[in-house]
Amino acid sequence: MTLGRRYFEDLYESGDDPWGFRTRWYEGRKRQLTLAALPRPYYENVFEPGCATGLLTRELAARSGRILAMDISASALLSARAGRPENVEFRRGAVPADWPAGFFDLVVVSELGYYLDEEDCKQLGDLAASTGGDLVAVHWRHPVQEYPLTGDRVHHIIERSAADHGLARLCRHDERDFRLAVWSHDRRSVGERTGLVGR
DSSP states (O other), X not given: XXXXXXXXXXXXXXXXXXXXXXXXXXXXXXXXXXXXXXXXXXXXXXXEESOTTSHHHHHHHTTEEEEEEEESOHXXXXXXXXXXXXXXEEEEOOTTTTOOSSOEEEEEXXXXXXXXXXXXXXXXXXXXXXXXXXXEEEEEOSOOTTOSSOHHHHHHHHHHHHHHTTOEEEXXXXXXXXXXXXXXXXXXXXXXXXXXXXX
């Protein structure tokens, strides 16, 4: 069963940063690795479902024309909107049900997929792969009892969706704690994209 709004609102009632996004070195380092893994320096149109309090959103905003950031929790969005960059729109919604229309240059699925059950996660993967030029996913790998899926299972599902929709995996970074991967419709490496290879 996919975890619903009440689960997340209960977490935010215990504090406005329940995962320590602002204070943990682990979280800051993971955000920097996520940003460094992106194959392009700039994206015109970005979708970030499950944005939580918007810390990654703010850092993506410096490399984006426009970001649509979505979260299921009203409490999280209240924190996220404080000091919001002008090019970010925060919207309340749950994926896959509230997936927005249109195509995005980049879809960011960060610490989200394991809250979904298998069916919803497959829909998430299919939507992300079919509506995004580049797709990045990053997830905690250790099991959590109340989560329907593990991070590794989420990445297996997204990997299949990416392949089904013609995306190539450009990179994968595995640590004991988390897995990060990037897929793209543009199969060229960063070196090829920037003229370092094939001149």
